[in-house]
Amino acid sequence: MGNVDYMYPSTNVEDSPHRVEIPPPQPFIKTLKSSLKETFFPDDPLRPFKNQPASRKFVLGFQYFFPILEWAPRYTLDFLKSDLISGITIASLAIPQGISYAKLANLPPILGLYSSFVPPLIYAMMGSSRDLAVGTVAVASLLTASMLGAEVNAAENPTLYLHLAFTATFFAGVFQASLGLLRLGFIVDFLSHATIVGFMAGAATVVCLQQLKGILGLNNFTHGTDLVSVMRSVFSQTHEWRWESGVLGCLFLFFLLTTKYFSKKKPKFFWISAMAPLTSVILGSVLVYLTHAEKHGVQVIGNLKKGINPLSFGDLVFVSPYLTTAFKTGVITGIIALAEGIAVGRSFSMFKNYHIDGNKEMIAIGMMNIAGSCTSCYLTTGPFSRSAVNYNAGCKTAMSNVIMAIAMMFTLLFLTPLFHYTPLVVLSAIIIAAMLGLIDYEAAIHLWKVDKFDFVVCMSAYIGVVFSSVQNGLVLAVAISVMRVLLFVARPRTFILGNLPNSMDYRNVDQYQSASNVPGILILEIDAPIYFANTNYLRERITRWINDEEDRIKSAGESSLQYVILDMSAVANIDTSGISMLDEVKKLVDRRGLQLVLANPGGEVMKKMNKSELIEKIGQQWIYLTVAEAVAACKFMLHTTKPNPIKDQEPGAWNNV
Structure with a gap:
């Protein structure tokens, strides 16, 4: 044939x-209008408002910016039971993580607890994800320390450094909310999957290297984040190493990794891994208190101020010469926080088969950071580890964030003195255990098998972060990704x-x-x-x-x-x-x-x-x-x-x- x-x-x-x-x-105006609509409004947010009376449009408008008004009337006692368990579970993780990440950002540990009180309340009202658990994250904390530390020494001028951190958080929130209001969320799409995999792995490696200071009990440490600077700082102070601190850190790190491995093999026992950080803090504090290890080279947190968040609006710095530094830090950390928060929210929404609005998320995350900057908080978003625990604990709505915030308020009012003897080495072990999960070598192997160019982008981000700086690695990876897009076009x-x-x-x-x-x-x-x-x-x-x-x-x-x-x-x-x-x-x-x-x-x-x-x-x-x-x-x-x-x-x- x-x-x-x-x-x-x-x-x-x-x-x-x-x-x-x-x-x-077609008239030019109509064609332009159609193009702009497809660019900025592909989700057609005005569709629910069509053919509705004015009163209904008013209600729908409030529900758009405050989704809690939509789901709260349908809230049930069964939902509360599930959210109560989830909220308490993530609070147990938020306390040690908050303290640890604040130390990573060279900020007072109490700020980590403050940042898990006000922002979750704002997100619960404005966020569209049921599973996102709000809090501080390691990568943004490291970026804050790296970028602000290049201009102001946190040890020599702690007050100015703290105020710049609040200001950077304010600019991050304004930038994030503006992206959502102006429908410019597609900017975040320039962070490709390969870029995020490499960047996160590189940042996790750098964070782990930074924890050698706490594990070895060193007092002086480099302000650089690259591998060469860290190794030079570590091995030039071998006479300062504290074996007591090192042994304690390795023991707690082994405990944390073991519980994480067990929970991964037995998903129904997820709570064991979730409770392990707080358990480590309690055991470490008791051990130091009983043995007086703080007198033998084991550094402790010290006094934590009782009481809920003081206002910090008057501490924002809007004058030269630090305004540019705060603005640049806010924009870069804001983009990273958005990328992580939206990616995590979308991942868990797919598991439960519901939709989250990316622009709503940007507005919600931006507003909670604006509010946080005025209430002694630094940058927050939806970290994967805390959100995964929230999801596995069976959360039903964003009310789990409210429960966590209430638990954090109770901690701030009554329990902060109990953390006086918490050893810093335990916080370092908690951070290392959390960061090792961000080094996704399986994803890198998959990129090599599927697309060699994506693998190059991934490794460029990783190498740039580890051997140069966090921001340079990110810029390098984005530049290579954009170059690839231009090559496809050209x-x-x-x-x-x-x-x-x-x-x-x-x-x-x-x-x-x-x-x-x-x-x-x-x-x-x-x-x-x-x-x-x-x-x-x-x-x-x-x-x-x-x-x-x-x-x-x-x-x-x-x-x-x-x-x-x-x-x-x-x-x-x-x-x-x-x-x-x-x-x-x-x-x-x-x-x-x-x-x-x-x-x-x-x-x-x-x-x-x-x-x-x-x-x-x-x-x-x-x-x-x-x-x-x-x-x-x-x-x-x-x-x-x-x-x-x-x-x-x-x-x-x-x-x-």
Whole structure:
């Protein structure tokens, strides 16, 4: 059975069963409005407001910014039981993590507890995720210490450093909320999966290295975060190492990793891993108290101030020369916090089959950081570890954050003196145990197997963070990712299409080995929109395909090339440079005695070709709906017209045109 062909009595487009139509003209304002809507409002947030009375629109508007007004009326006692267990469980994790991460940020430990009180209350009212547990995170804490520490020494000027941390948190919140209000959340999408994997692993490695100070009981330590600086600082002070601190740290680290491994193997015992950090703090504090280890080189937290968050609005710094530092720190840490919080929220929402609004999340996270900066908190988001515990504990709504905040308030009012003897080495062990989970080597191996370029992006982020700095590693990874996107735009793929046996389907001959070339016809597919950045490349690439095909025909002794078909199915849009490129290709094939044929150009392409009068130059009869119809028409013409005598006599002479 041979190939199935369309046979038309002529190449006139009117005789074809279908024709490529030009979209009706649209006013520029309407087109611009549609483009802006798709860019900034792809989720159509105004849809629930349509055909609603004014009073209902008012209620829906409040519910949009405060989702608690939507789910609170339906809240039940069963929900409260589940959220109560989840809230208490994550509070037990939030206390040691909060203290540990505040120390990592070179901030007073009490700020870690403050930051788990006010922000969760704000998020519970404004957030759209049921599973996100709000709190401080290690990566943002490290970034805060690294970027602010480059300008102000936390030990020499703790008050200014603290005020800059509040100011950076304020700018982070304003930036995050602005992204949500202005519908600019797609900016976060520039942090690709490969970038996040490498960045998180690098940041986790750096955080673990920083904890050598606490594990070894060192008093002086480098302010640098890169591997070389840390190793130089550690091994230049071997005489300062405290074996008591090291033994205690290794024991608690072993305990934490063992409980984590057990809970991973037995998911129903997740609470064992969740309670392990607080258990370590209690055991460490009791051990130090009974043995007076603080007198033998084991550093302790010391006094923690009782009482809930004092106001800090008056402490924000909006004057030079530190304003730029606070702003830059806020923007960078804000982006990282958004990326982590939204990614974690979306991950758990998929498990429970509900939707979270990315722009709502940005507004909620931004507002809780603005409120936090005014109430003695530093940057917070939705950390994966705490959210995973919240999810596994069976939370039903964001009320679990409220329960956690209440537990934190109780701790701040009554329990802070109990943490006086908590050894810093235990906090270091808690941080290391949490950070090891962020080094996702399996994801890196998967990237290597699937996409080598993504692996390069991942490793660039990792190496940049570990050997330079956290911010430099992030910038490097984002730059490589953006460069890759630009390469995709500037160097789009083009393929030769061939006919699959016994069908009218045309596919890439490199992918489908059984696809065969059509004699006298070259079929090319352009696999991207045509913009100014790729027009020169496409023109040269099409010319090269034609040259290669004519050389192949000459060496094989086949009939000469007569038609060049461009499959434009994947060309969603085209600019004026692209129109000029097609015009030049048309002139090129005319000089070679060939005929240019277009297959399935999209609506935007047809509209611009019509306005530029390119359709008249190509000939509307040479524009077809499918490749199969274009090939059938070309075959018909090959059978009914005389061959080109110049092409038959001098097939190679046209290669120089």
